[in-house]
Amino acid sequence: MAEPLLTIENLRISFPSEGGPVSVVDDVSFDVGREVVALVGESGSGKSMTGRAVMGLLPRGARIEALRMAFDGQELTALSPSAWNRLRGRGIGLVLQDPKYSLNPAHKIGRQVEEALLLHEKISAAERREQALEMLSKVGLPDPERVYSSYPAALSGGMGQRAMIAAMLVSRPKLLIADEPTSALDRGLQDQILTLLRSLTEELGMGLLLISHDLQQVSRYADRVLVMRQGRIEEEMASADLANAGSAYTRALWAARPSAATYGTRLPVYEGGR
Ligand SMILES: Nc1ncnc2c1ncn2[C@@H]1O[C@H](COP(=O)(O)OP(=O)(O)OP(=O)(O)O)[C@@H](O)[C@H]1O
Numbered sequence: 001m002a003e004p005l006l007t008i009e010n011l012r013i014s015f016p017s018e019g020g021p022v023s024v025v026d027d028v029s030f031d032v033g034r035e036v037v038a039l040v041g042e043s044g045s046g047k048s049m050t051g052r053a054v055m056g057l058l059p060r061g062a063r064i065e066a067l068r069m070a071f072d073g074q075e076l077t078a079l080s081p082s083a084w085n086r087l088r089g090r091g092i093g094l095v096l097q098d099p100k101y102s103l104n105p106a107h108k109i110g111r112q113v114e115e116a117l118l119l120h121e122k123i124s125a126a127e128r129r130e131q132a133l134e135m136l137s138k139v140g141l142p143d144p145e146r147v148y149s150s151y152p153a154a155l156s157g158g159m160g161q162r163a164m165i166a167a168m169l170v171s172r173p174k175l176l177i178a179d180e181p182t183s184a185l186d187r188g189l190q191d192q193i194l195t196l197l198r199s200l201t202e203e204l205g206m207g208l209l210l211i212s213h214d215l216q217q218v219s220r221y222a223d224r225v226l227v228m229r230q231g232r233i234e235e236e237m238a239s240a241d242l243a244n245a246g247s248a249y250t251r252a253l254w255a256a257r258p259s260a261a262t263y264g265t266r267l268p269v270y271e272g273g274r
């Protein structure tokens with residue numbers, strides 16, 4: 001079998017505390033190929049920390065240890081800060097929950113989509129514009145020319161998230177990490193964006209690590225599911241096998257689906273045993 005895009009072995013992330021270091025991610029191992037892998041689990045289980053470790057974007061104070069973290073044949077634990085910068089954007093892209101925080105309100109969309117090309121590729125301004133417009137159209141934005149010259153405030157939430165995805169994909173990263181990419185959107189838009197991410201993953205031959213609370217929802221778009229609990233991977237399986245999930249925790253996540261009524265509130269934390 002071909003080498004996966006991303007291989008993580010025995011990842012541990014801890015923070016210092018008065019009583020000594022506290023692990024928030026512990027002994028986590030998984031890989032991602034050119035496929036959609038969902039990382040799900042209750043609030044605080046360590047999903048975002050895992051995703052941020054892969055991007056080299058852990059918060060200050062975090063201590064990271066891993067036997068191996070390899071992306072596309074490159075060992076990540078040995079990267080210098082400038083090598084991390086090159087990797088982000090060109091190799092690995094990140095989409096976050098809310099375009100409000102990811103798009104700069106002071107710059108037009110076109111400029112923000114082109115930014116990744118400015119940093120990483122020596123191409124002419126006309127070519128940059130063409131590639132940006134092509135990507136804005138690929139993410140399903142009507143009238144890409146108009147979006148190109150709009151400011152973020154002129155776009156709806158769903159359009160903003162599409163523009164954000166375009167900005168991440170224009171430099172053709174091999175791996176995209178999407179951390180709750182749709183939880184700021186209403187239900188119908190969520191499914192549209194997840195469908196888009198799934199089809200772009202196939203079309204561009206990428207890998208997608210899709211982080212979410214909502215096991216039922218993301219399993220429809222993922223090939224495989226990693227279920228995280230208290231910093232560890234509790235269970236890993238093909239989406240098609242979820243109906244036969246062995247762990248009570250996975251079954252509880254499956255049943256506890258967030259709805260419009262619970263949006264913005266904390267999900268219940270599973271109290272049962274392992
Ligand atoms: N800067 C920090 N210092 C200490 N602990 C932190 C820090 N940031 C996060 N944590 C802890 O790390 C744990 C994992 O957090 P993480 O953000 O990965 O959870 P998550 O699974 O993404 O949750 P959510 O679904 O709510 O986004 C949590 O217990 C959190 O309190």
Ligand SMILES: [Mg+2]
Nearest residue numbers: 047048049179
């Ligand atoms: Mg999170």
